Amino acid sequence: MADYESHSYDVIIIGAGGAGLRAAIEAKGRGLNVALICKSLLGKAHTVMAEGGVAAAMGNVYSEDNWQVHFRDTMRGGKMLNNWRMAQLHAQESPDRVRELEGWGALFDRTKDGRILQRDVGGHRSARLAHVGDRTGLELIRTLQQKAVSMDIDVFMECKILKLLQDAEGRVSGAIGYWRPTGEFISFTAKAVVLASGGVGKSWKYTSNSWEGTGDGHAMAMWAGADLIDMECVQFHPTGMVWPLSVRGILVTEGVRGDGGVLRNSDGKRFMFDYVADMFRAETAESEEEADKWYDDHTAGRRPPELLPRDEVARSINSEVKAGRGSPHGGVFLDIASRRSAEFIRRRLPSMYHQFMELAGVDITATAMEVGPTCHYIMGGVRVDADTTATTVPGLFAAGEVAGGMHGSNRLGGNSLSDLLVFGRRAGMGAADYVEGRTGTPTIDHDELEAVVQESLKPFTRETGENPYDIQRDLQEMMQSNVGIIRTGSELEEALVELDKLVERADNVAVKGGRVYNPAWNLATDLPSMLTVSRSVTLGALNRKESRGGHTREDFPKPDPEFGKVNLVLSQPSGGGMHGEIKISPEPLLQMPDDLKVLFEETK
């Protein structure tokens, strides 16, 4: 057997975005030996891209806000498919998690009396998002990063984990991966593993996700025997850039709409007034005059329809474009220039101003932006226990985007950053409790490890074969057209066939050059998780024969109350990795206790 660099820890955390960092801080604070492993450099994870803010019912702007209202907003935004306990913990704990960041050096924008300022975004009844201009994610990740560094947490940067390793009893006991800068393999043994690996968006063509969003954590969890839930629930953010082509998909923060920006079609009409679903009619403005009053005083009018939850807005934009009322490059217009002063826009939305000026040559203080939906976030993910974030596999925990349930079928803006903080911490606690109660020294199966290594090196041994970039591009185009924002049964069936072919092609990938920082090889090792995740999403989408939140079926355009009672659970009972058969079965949702149910009745 070859000799690999190996390390032993109490807890290893895969992914160093907000959730991973928060988990590491918690576990380290418990005195455990912790390693943080990430595919990129520290501080570059997707959290850095979050713009608008972190949702927490602190009531600094509207004092009547409280966790019950936040909980209710989250559940309604998720079309009641959420894990109610996660939504409850999230709403209850996020204010403390945000305040805690200030003790670690975060500098949020302030109210006049010196408290944390909060802003509006879609789906939240109150101004609830603590923020720093439009770069809140950067503030959050940097704060956590600096805290983690000051605690002396070991960080393994640019280290890709290929597979989780389990002991004879099926407990997760380590992981195997490689250093991207050297191409050398590295193995970990650990008493517990926390997955905080983020999302899956890189499998779509127009996406706000970076190369890292390949769903490694989703796939590795399922390969290790964990359940995934509701993978069909993928959020297409309504406002991504559409032009020039090279920036297509890059996010335009929801903060633009929260700060007064409105959506118009090619006729100049604020079309969102035509798309208010019954569920939201009571709290949404009926006229432009009423909506405009709301920005300054939330009691003077009802909310503008531009601030409906993201799934509603994304679908509406899609319909306008399909009806031929789109912008020249296939989006719609997001106009803040005509509604707010240039100075206001530059102060409140500095990085949006910067982004459009430099990448598109558009001055957003003078002209409207062209925007359209972009693949942004997956609500589905690894099934976890709300309180401990434990998955169905012993020793494996999951937090952040990789975990499912918290957001139901659609996530509200700002709820992601708070999710990272709340459940990142709980993952650290859950893993620490587990480690403290665990007996014996973790062992890993060296034959299994060796098999993973050999499998990952195969692309180098093939003289001729598929270019991994071609497979990635074809996968992205196929997922975009067949499993995009609007889905139909026949296209989804077709997608499954296409995915089989892509898996076959992935088996025949050939890579040239050495192992040192070879992006083609790195991509080749990402393909198995991308394909596993794509198949999970497609299967979920095919089986959920209704439209709900981020999942829209053209052939089943209405929500179905029966489907509203179940999670679709995916698993690989007989293993097999990328090739393994995925089983899908509906399982009833967790039952919400009566004292919480009341919240939905009285406000109807």
Added chain:
Amino acid sequence: MADVTMRIWRGDDKGGQLVDYRIEGNEGEVVLDVIHRLQATQAPDLACRWNCKAGKCGSCSAEINGMPRLMCMTRMDQLPAGPVTVTPMRTFPIIKDLVTDVSFNFEMAKRVPAFNPPPAPEGGYRMAQVDVERGQEFRKCIECFLCQNVCHVIRDHEDNKAHYAGPRFFIRYAELEMHPLDTNDRRELVRERMGLGLCNITKCCTEVCPEHIKITDNAIIPLKERAVDAHYDPVAWLGRKITGRKKRSADEAAALRP
């Protein structure tokens, strides 16, 4: 759009050379788009770091026609006609092609004595917007390390790396020293151990900063003036003697833990 010539440095720690690639260009593209197309077609093993492709993460730092820049924020149509030269950051050891070993920066990050506030009062800290704004400018930093790369103190004088925090961390020190709640005093530490005196304020860090942070004017010079307060100014020394106010030595500042 017409074809473009990309002149890219290919190599590793054993050496390398500039290699020309002809490839099609499209409207509105940035340098990183063209690099990606090269990877997907002609040069699959061409190494380059990137993440967000929107100027928010600071991964794709390189030198374009000799100037340190983010590849994702440099539009092809704004470069002069002729071949576009792309080389790795010069200051850090090479790994491969456009990727360098930036661990120097993570080492310097470890040396920063952490933020040290008093315990939070009930309901959280109160801070005024005017007080947080100064620090917020520095917290815009995306850690692209272009300022570290362009700084001649370490770019041209390797030995200084042992004791020079560099512009990125000077803004971090400035942020902490200007934080309304912080209780540490890192002025002597920055002067004695972080090489503040090595900076000769030639402002290249400010010139290359993609976030347009006024690194020299708003962070380094204010730090230098604070070092004068703490160390050089006899009147300030007299003031401390009279009022009994203390400054923290470099050792004390480094040892303070929240």
Added chain:
Amino acid sequence: MAVDNASITEVVLGGTRGGPDVKTLREDKWWKLPLVTVLGLSAFVVYATWAAVWGDSNFFYLPHNIISPFYSPCLAHACKAAGDTGSPVFDWWRLSPALIILVFPLGFRMTCYYYRKAYYRSFWRAPVACAVQDARPGYTGETRAPLIIQNIHRYFFYAGLVFNVLLTIDAVQGFIWPTLHHQLVHGQYVTQSGGFGMSVGSLVLCVNATLLWIYSLSCHACRHLCGGQIRSFSKHPIRHKLWKFVTPLNARHMTFAWCSLFFVAFTDLYVRLVASGTITDFKIF
């Protein structure tokens, strides 16, 4: 006190650098700015040296009471010779009085954060332009003598303020003309009734004083002392106001540095040309 250095490891030095081994890959005109700086600063130094060392007969024009900023305040013997009515402090100094005076403004400018940038780049070539290799191999910056002296900048700033006051007084005096009865001034006999008057020369002195004030107030040390050094603006509202006032000036410190530099030389030249009778200082009223 023991230092907790547990987490600190040494930086590994001497790694192989990537990219071609050349001084720079820049192909734009990066040398233009340092060249202009060299020319501009050299021109000033040459002129100022000439004016200070060899030009001590024409720095004052009595009828309009205008004095060259290089020779103000009137300190040495030469003052009397030029017809200034004040009594010189350093009557024993027989060299050019400008040599005593210029030390302070020169020191202020030599230690100024902007000029440091300018001459480190253009004369020292450390670096001559961004991403262009330093001209010399060794580098210790401002960590040791003589450059550690730069840290006294604030004291030159204080001195500069004193000079600004003196030059302001000069500018005011440029409006208060003496009564002259057939007095010989630079080879001409002048008769005038004194009192309040205004000439182009008095305005030149005003502009000069103003520019020097703005240059001083826009100085980085000034910004620091006004309020930059405090942690919490909200607890010191007056100093915050001062800081807010000087901050936009500070952003244009370079512009003011050049404007005031050239104008001070121009003012000297103007007085000199008037005093020597080469041009007439037009009377406005």
